Amino acid sequence: MPELEFNEEDVLTRASQGDRDAFGLLYERYIDRIFNYVYYRTGNLHDAEDLTARVFQRAMNHIKNYTDRGVPFSAWLYRIAHNLVANWHRDRSRRQEIPIHDVPVLPSKGDHPEKNLVRSQEQDALLRLIRRLPGERQNLLILKFVENMSNAEIGAIMGRSEGAVKSLYHRTLLALRDQLGDQSINLDGE
Amino acid sequence: MARSKSTLSEDQVIALEAHLAGVLTRVVPPIEVVQRLREQIRFPQSKEIVLRLRDWQRMFFVFSGVMSGLLVIITIARALYYFVARKHM
Numbered sequence: 001m002p003e004l005e006f007n008e009e010d011v012l013t014r015a016s017q018g019d020r021d022a023f024g025l026l027y028e029r030y031i032d033r034i035f036n037y038v039y040y041r042t043g044n045l046h047d048a049e050d051l052t053a054r055v056f057q058r059a060m061n062h063i064k065n066y067t068d069r070g071v072p073f074s075a076w077l078y079r080i081a082h083n084l085v086a087n088w089h090r091d092r093s094r095r096q097e098i099p100i101h102d103v104p105v106l107p108s109k110g111d112h113p114e115k116n117l118v119r120s121q122e123q124d125a126l127l128r129l130i131r132r133l134p135g136e137r138q139n140l141l142i143l144k145f146v147e148n149m150s151n152a153e154i155g156a157i158m159g160r161s162e163g164a165v166k167s168l169y170h171r172t173l174l175a176l177r178d179q180l181g182d183q184s185i186n187l188d189g190e
Numbered sequence: 191m192a193r194s195k196s197t198l199s200e201d202q203v204i205a206l207e208a209h210l211a212g213v214l215t216r217v218v219p220p221i222e223v224v225q226r227l228r229e230q231i232r233f234p235q236s237k238e239i240v241l242r243l244r245d246w247q248r249m250f251f252v253f254s255g256v257m258s259g260l261l262v263i264i265t266i267a268r269a270l271y272y273f274v275a276r277k278h279m
Contacts, residue, residue, distance in 0.1 A: 035219040049223045145214035
C-alpha cells in the first residue's frame, strides 16, 4: 500500500475493533523494523523470527488496550518487543549464547544481491562489544543507527526524556571507545 | 588519538559513529520468514482455536444465536405456509 493512502489512525481504529486485515496492514508496515530490532538484540535468526511472531501475536491480542496517549503505535510495538527480548535473555542466561559471528549475515537494505555478505574482523569485534553492553544501551544504538531515530523518538520508546537519551548515548560512546581501545581497534580511520 | 577519561573529542565521535553506522545496518528479513510470519498473523493458531472452543460464554452465545436464527426461520416458514394454505381453502 502506498504511504500516502495509509492513514494509521484509521487503520488502528479498525484493527482495535478486531479487523484482521487492518492489523495485517500494520504488520506489513512494521515487520521489518521489529525484525531488525529483535535480530540485533538476539543475534540469532531463528529466535528473531520466533520473537517477532510473538511480538505481533501479543500486539494483536492486546490492540484493544492500545490508546494513543501521545505515544506512537511504533513505540508501543517496540516496548512489547523490548519486554519479550528481556524475557528471552533471562531465559537464556543459563544457556550458551550463539556468537554473532556464527550467525548468517543478512543482506542490508540497498545491498546488491550478489554482494559478498562477509563481515570484517573489526566489524565482528564491534558487534560483539555492542552485544556485551547493557540492554538499554543496545536498544539505544539499534534505534539510533538501524532505525535512524531521533533522541526524542528513542525517548518515547524507552520512557526517558530526550536529554536522558543524549546523556546515555554519550556514556555509551565513551564505553565503546574505551573497549575498542582495549581491543586495539583503530578509531583514527585508515 | 589522545584519550581523556570522560570526554570525547569531535573526531572520536565521528569515528565511532562511522564504525557503528557500518555495523548496525538495516537488514532485510528473509522472504520465507516474512511469509511464515504473515500466515501466523492472518490465520489463528491452533492454540487460539482450542481456547475459543473452550470459552463457554462464547460457545453459549454462538449456540443461542444459531437456535434463535433457526426459530425465526421456522416461524416465518410456518406463517407463509399458513397464509398460502388459507388462500387455497
